[in-house]
Amino acid sequence: MSEIRTIDAYLAEVRGHLSPLGASDRDEALVELESLLRADADRAGEAAAVAALGDPATYAAGVLEAFEPDEVAEADGRPVPQGHVLGMPYDFRGASVERIGSRVWNPADPRIFMPRMFGVGWTINLGAIAVTLGLIRPDDVGDESYDRIPKGALNVTLAVPAALAAIAVVLMVVAWPTLPAQVPIHWGVSGKPDGWASRTVVIGALLALAIVPAALTYARVLRRDVSARSRLLAAAGLGMEAVLVLGIAAVTVADANGGASGNWVLLVVLATLAVPFLMLYMPLRSGLRAEWREVRGQNGRSV
């Protein structure tokens, strides 16, 4: 590697090594580094300032270590948002199975409102809700529980998002001729629409949202080497998305036909919680029951 002599080259090099960091942390670290370098360059010259900091890879490693608590926390199952805006956590890194595992289904963590998986705001921790409702104890579900889920129960659960997406697609195709050129896309608190868009754009977007994430997720999780845990968590995340798409499609169609009201919107919101909740809780309960049946046969079984 050739000698780095300018501040910009050094910053670019460090930025490259900081890719594991979230964008906001990375930018913060780089802004700090740049002001440090510029102050030093004023005194000693640019090349000397850059040389004083040493190898950019080593410097970046130090920065990564300083930010490590978050990474460690995430690995421990304690969710860490990418950053905060106006006091609300945000995250635009996309939903990975680990993020679903640490936020949407994390019975060990009693917080019901978790930093959101994608976007701004909070995600509901369905695992904490199951614990609060007294359905499970915080440590009942372990990694083994996923492997004990009966094949049939797992397969049915995996099929739920596909079924929801298929219903949404059929509904939109069938209802297409009944839709006006402009359909509502936003509803006020009273349930009255207060925003409209072209039906081609709205239905096109909803069809894409029904099909594309499902196709991508199934292609990823139906491979042979994917664990039951990854499959279930990914399916639950997809189920939440599919029920939302179906709900929006249903409200749009019903509204065009004069049937939608504020209650519909509330129903959709509840369904986006209830569907993934059942998709996680029902199969995991079967998995736990399978573990417990074995204990009742013996005097205790290592798991």
Add this chain to the structure above:
Amino acid sequence: MAAERDTRVSQFRKGALELVILALLDRGELYGVEIVDQLAERPGLEASAGTVYPLLSRLKKAGVVDTTWRESPVGPPRKYYRLSAAGTRELEEMSRSWRDIAAAIDGVLAEGAHDE
């Protein structure tokens, strides 16, 4: 001032909690609620279930503790935690480090006392 002191104490305690839990499990296996209760009996070491359970889950993933389901007289079977072989070694190393650093800090604090 009191609030500031509480934050300091909780910072110390956070790092020590893992060691304390390993030490409790070294005396025999316990289930989750028992661990929380035993901590609550020790002033200064109380920790909420929301702190203890995620820590237990991390210790399990790290292979430091093993778990066993055992029948409970009430309700469904309980998940008991015990030290694994790696956990016993971890406990030895952690207690040694803890004693070393505690002795070193005591030494520094004592020096400070002489200077004044």
